[in-house]
Amino acid sequence: MFMNRLSKSAIIFIAFFFLFTTPAFADVERIYDEAGLLDANQIKQLEKKAASYFSEWSTDFIVVTTNDIEGKSLKRYTQDISDELEEKLNRPEDNMVILTIYIESSADREAYIAGFGKGEEYVDDARIQLILDHIIPDLANDDYFEAFELFFEKSAEYLNIRPGVNPESIFLNTYLQLGVAITLGGLIVFIMAYSSGGKSTVTSGTYLNRNNSRIVRKHDRYLRKTVTRKRKPSNNSNSGGGGGFGGGGVTRAGRSHSGGGRKF
């Protein structure tokens, strides 16, 4: 009886194991390091991470590095690569977030992120700029592995946040919320304790004799003026880390996407 139950649950466990983990260990490649920025071990780790994110979000997180973009813009190159991958993967739902790194020379490097499907909705142009803000410093320091890990983490985090909300808003920060709550509680209790002894209800007007109080003489003489000027803040939303470019678009295969890129 006991054995019977045990073997039953073992079968169920194994069935579930295959059902849910098979895609993760299937022969899907998500890291294409043609520029040779990572070692074999790092690639293996990133593949494993990307696979586990896929099983959680059914979204492919892809990293492509290259020294050759075949004379296209990095955006066009990313679109084409993405079209190829989409065909190869042949997912029922086309959910993808892709980061391409183009190394022309050590002084001339670019990164571009594009989101497809759920990726387009949740990792939109504005959020791609936020991800770039996070990863550009690492990229510029040649810490590619850390940058790619961060790219995964941030993209996954944003997939969890309703589109249109600024995910970096400080009002969503737990520590800030905790701080506000404690301050509020402390302040209100302090005021309660302070005012428990009764407080003065006399105002500045209580003893003022309005009939006799008046302005006897006054003047307001213009003396001088100073003028300072500052440049209007530009409306260019691409900021930091060298020239930005991009925004979303439509691939040759007709897939629309969000996007954003930056030189570093």
Place this chain on the structure above:
Amino acid sequence: MVIQYKCPNCGSDMTFDADSGTLSCDNCGRQDNIENFSEDFIATVFEEEEAKEYQCENCGAVIVTDGDTTATNCSFCGAAVVLADRVSGILAPSLVLPFTISKQQAEQAFRKWCKRGLLTPKDFKMADRIKEITGMYVPFWLYDLKNEAKVHAIGTRVRNYTRGDYIYTETKYYDVYRDLRIDFSRVPVDASEKMDDALMDKLEPYQYSDLKDFKTPYLAGYIAEKYNYDAEDLLPRVKDKMRKPLDDYIRSTISGYHSVNYKDKNIRTAKTKSLYTLLPVWMVYYDYEQAEHIFAMNGQTGKVVGKPPLSKAKIAGWFASIAGGSFILMKIISFIVTGGINF
């Protein structure tokens, strides 16, 4: 010299009744208007050489008082007595604000106030350990002050406008001058050494429309004190008290500027009048955890002041519920806004 008020009906001692505002007899219930009370029934006994020892006319006992008391009760027979020599001459008050809250009302109002405290311990709220509740006429000076203020200041007006690629900020400076006459009427300052100034200040305001010319019968049945500080002594305190109202009035006459920077404030304050006035205060002595807590109540408006004991448990409870509640609320809002799962 002591003054006692004898009931024209039955000869009992009469006291001032806060409810009716009359001199009334506890024995037969007779009430007499203070303005028309016949001189015949005021029993006065002049002591030899205005001695500092007074004798009760009823029972002959020595009335033990300290040097500041002007009205009290005989500690043996309870008769209300007024020490006449201490409310005459330069010690004669000009005005008195009679009690409108009786002892019972004061006790009720105090109990109600105790119950309202959100941070006070539960057993304090029962308010069942009132040790003593005493009606007291506290000596005050009511000051009329005349102020002449000559003020120089620099005021700025700031304007922003855009031309081309630039935002311009234009700041205009003005020389502002005000010559002001500012009068204050009947600012109360307590003149008793025994009374805590901060406590007395919090009892304000009083309704001055009920002020009466001083007559000794108002004191019958209450404790009263004479002033320890005269009007000159307390002038610095009243000036200090009026500093903020003065500054507020000055500021209110300078409008239309983004910022006002005072260069020079020349204020001359003169006292135009100071009236020695007795204001009604109920003093409540309350025993709680081996310590005596003193509260004061405005005898006209019923306002209660004084530090009640605070319960640490209640403070912690309020803090935890406000902080915890607002934190959960913010988390719920975050959850709704982000639509997220692991927020």
